[in-house]
Amino acid sequence: MKVCTFNVNSIKARKDLVVQWIKHRNNDIDILCFQEIKTQENNFPSDDFKELGFIYQEILGQKGYNGVATLSKLPLENVFSGLNHDYFDNQKRVLITKTSDIFIINTYAPHGDLRGGEKYYYKLDWYKHFIYFLKQNFDLNNQKVILLGDLNVALEDKDVYDPILLKDTIGTMPEERELLKEIMNLGFIDTFRYLYPDKIQFTWWDYIGGAIWKNEGMRIDYILITKSLIPFLKDVEVDLWPRKRKTPKPSDHAPVIATFEGL
Template sequence: MAVTVCTFNVNSIRSRIDLIERWLNEKREVDILCFQEIKCEAEQFPTGRFEALGYHCAVNGQKRLNGVAVCSKLPIEDVKTAFGIDVLDREKRLLECRIAETVLLNCYIPRGGLEGEERHRYKMEFFDALTRYTAALLKEYQKVILLGDFNVALEEIDVYDPEVFEGAVGFLPSEKEKMRTLLQTGLVDCYRARHPKEKGFTWWDYRGGGIWRDEGMRIDYLLASETGCDNLEAIDIDLWTRRRRSPTPSDHAPIVATFGTL
């Protein structure tokens, strides 16, 4: 049975829950929802509203900032929210679980800062630790999906105008190098594998109406081990939620992938 998996930076789950419910009820069915930047603690997450839609929920939340969650119509097992690695545990940015035969790692990479700034160092250290952790996962499990907001546009095709983003956070050479090293652990960028020449953006600044001119960046990814990617049937960026005027949208759009099996 085909399974749909979504990654979506919601920029506050409580601000976006009405919009998400409309999307799920009016636009498309999704089996597994992976949210980033939920901006609430676990007890504030709208678990009841997702349960009413048939989902099980796992949350790694943080007050007013960060936070990730997985809501799945399939059973969620082996939930992990602490990793024993300071840079990964310092803020609530990572949640691991097993769904069917697949290990799913939902992540929200720090936005970072310019070269030399503390937030840039934190981002680099987070990438290094995540890369080591992912490499170990891939040695242990055949089916791994790593997805979320990585806050890096990897190639020129991943921004609407490379000159505009030259020297900007999210498009720095050091950030791209870390992202490429992560991919080299044995992960496939599923969207780029299916859409090698398409400028499919996932983030647009709220200011200036960039969504209507498609002046965005692709900073959200769904990465899979080669075994997992073999089951990929389709993947797209759903603009329905981002193009809403009401309820107020996130500045990101969700990526939705369909796998033959998990």
């Protein structure tokens, strides 16, 4: 089973590229989780992905902003949308589905802002409520759970291309990192870092200045798993093919794919 997270930065703008990419990979992905689809459910290009075998689709859309979608070739059950909180659920950021006995938490965390701004506090408060929600709704010591998506935090200095230049900026502030570490401490493993403890690999690069070609990026997209899934984890990769296209214009993120065997 291959599970993918991909911040597409508008599914309308990126649909053709994503379809090309899936075909380029010989259509080997089983569960495809998008963030920042930036469209409502009725405008999502469902048929294009059904033609590729993703017949099970759960979509949590929002016009022009945010939005997540989970597409699957495997039977998929919609468990929950949002965080059961009116204020935070105005922004469509979390979609929880289930295939067999595996929960999939498709997540688009807030980007935030420089310290002290309104979006800065919103991000911290959102993370705190997300942690509370996870504690209340999951038995992370026993259940099989995959939490994936754009978490908008680079967990360690080696997850950014220049830790001195980017110190204490959006995504590297200590208070942001501590909240992501709190999520990890609930019982999650960072699959990429588990398999590749010292590898330098990014998942996001700014559009400006040819950052992708200089590999001036950040690792802010994750596939986290509970410990019960570790025996089945075989590989994690960041696929640069769709990020390095010139046409159609790519997302500023690259997809991350985890491979599981024996589930």
